[in-house]
Amino acid sequence: MRKVYYIYNPKTRTYDRIYPTVRQRALSILRRLFVGMGLGAGSFIILLLIFGSPSEKELRIENTRLLAQYNVLSHRLDEAMGVMQDIQQRDDNLYRVVLQADPVSDAVRKAGYGGTAMNSCGIWRMPIWLSIPLRSWIC
DSSP, X not given: OOOOEEEEETTTTEEEEEOOOHHHHHHXXXXXXXXXXXXXXXXXXXXXXXXXXXXXXXXHHHHHHHHHXXXXXXXXXXXXXXXXXXHHHHIIIIIHHHHTOOOOOHHHHTTTSSOOXXXXXXXXXXXXXXXXXXXXXXX
């Protein structure tokens, strides 16, 4: 229910009712509209920060799954590197001694991995099928 405003009229010694103008009504409606929109937007943002969006939940689940896969692959790589170290140790200490061969240098032994794919400027080289013709001016 709307508030009714009255003002005292000393000439007639009565209270006269005050009717709001169109501008006052419009300002009242706009004020209520903006307050409601502000409260709605604020509560939406707070709820979004607390609970998160569905896409964020899916991304978190995917992130944990990828992290688990990464840990499994990292463990498998560590095992493979251990086997490679064992093979290298056997090659250096057993087979090369028995066959009376010269030991293999580290540069030759590690030629397939661990190197860098950078050019002299420190920029990563791209495969030929990804190269951009304008890239030659960088270095």
